[in-house]
Amino acid sequence: MATLAELSRLGTGLSTQQLQHLQRLVAWWGILADLSFSDLLLFVPVDRSGEEFAIASQIRPTTGQTLYQDDHVGLRVSDIDRPLVASAYGRAEVIEGEVPIKPTNRRASVMCIPIRHEDQIIGVLSRELLPNFAERRDPGELERTYLEAFHQLAKMIAAGTFPYQDNEVDLEQVPRVGDGMLVIDPESRIQYAxxxxxxxxxxxxxxxxxxxxxxADIGIRHPAIKAVSERPRAVVAEIERNDTAVQIMGMPISERDVLQGSLLLLRDITELRLRDRLLVSKDATIREIHHRVKNNLQTISSLLRLQGRRVESTEAKMAIDESVRRIRAIALVHETLANETTDDVSLSEVAEMLARTAQDSFTSPDRPIHFEVQGDAGLVPSDIVTPLAVVLNELLQNTVDHAFTREVPFTQGRTGLVEILLDRTESEIRMAVRDNGVGVPEDFDGDSQQGLGLSIIRGLVTTELTGSIEVRRRADTSGSEALIEVPLPRN
Structure with missing residues (x-):
């Protein structure tokens, strides 16, 4: 479908509202082409004289043979090349005739329809098919009905009442003409099926x-379908009976603001809705699994805390407390996944929860430390977020232990600050943790450190996530910063 930017690049001089009207018309391209069994070309004027036009959009029918194997979008033609287009544009009326098709010079039966928007002609829709269409495809009731429906819509295009204004129908998700069509009169009686x-x-x-x-006699009583006769706009509804789901789109047909009837397109979407239900059931099952994993991790944390109360060794108590915090970081990811319908997680949301946990666990009146999260990395796959959550938890723990040691008391009015910075590019995620504490030495080498926390961080970042980490002293102020870069998987 032609975008506003593509239409603007043709240099038509049309206003934004006029270009939007053309874009809405192109959105109905498929239905119009199938009803007419024809190729459709959209001509827009390049100058106000109506002597030169550009082809802004093109579509081939699924119900008939195409005339054009190549793409004509962007091609510029003059009024001499396309006299019927120029005539329909200048006279503001539907013009029919035959034109030669270059380069074969075959003849094409053409119907040029002026496109009206607020009493101004802004382009021409050209319906083009072989002149011997009736001979090649013996027209029965279906063909005659389709063509009559197209002619009615063509009159509405010329009158400026089609495409419908302020319409919210997603035309990529609606029935096509070949799925099934009903022709309805103003009294809601079916004239043709x-x-x-x-x-x-x-x-x-x-x-x-x-x-x-x-x-109503055949069970189609949806209020949205009834609204077709009340407002000139398309509506979409679904009905379910006999374990069958049917999607219906209603298109009102009017002439001189008088409703002449409507077209109803029908599509059997039973299989589609069944797959939707299976996906919903699968999503619910996955969320329940994450919920149970979170509960199990919390149970393990509780058992470890009970065990820690029985241990007399200070070193053992510290080891158990650290293990509880690591398990809690993983449980936070599963808690987030239990509330999501996808397998992606907001990294900033997980970081916020870990920051709040650190705030509650490590701060006190005589040791005030403030944790804050800045930036956003968007939704990240859970297999990346889980190790990153453990890494962040370790970094926060190390920051509290080493940047704000108890050997260095807080002076009056001083507050420790730990910032978690998140960023994302097309190829990687960046996370930084920085503080205003005592800072690491100038010659600090993170790779040579053998502590358990840094060993866990290095293993997760470099091995599992194939990323990189650098811990260094801050250059702008006192304190340290840890910079982590993790590549994103390619789609």
């Missing part, structure tokens, strides 16, 4: 001939 529409209705329990019956 395509074979595929009959098959879909049969699957929801509507048997026999439906021609002449009202929609």
């Amino acid at each position: 395509s074979p595929n529409a009959l098959s879909t209705l049969h699957r929801v329990g509507v048997l026999g001939n439906v021609a002449g019956r009202r929609l």
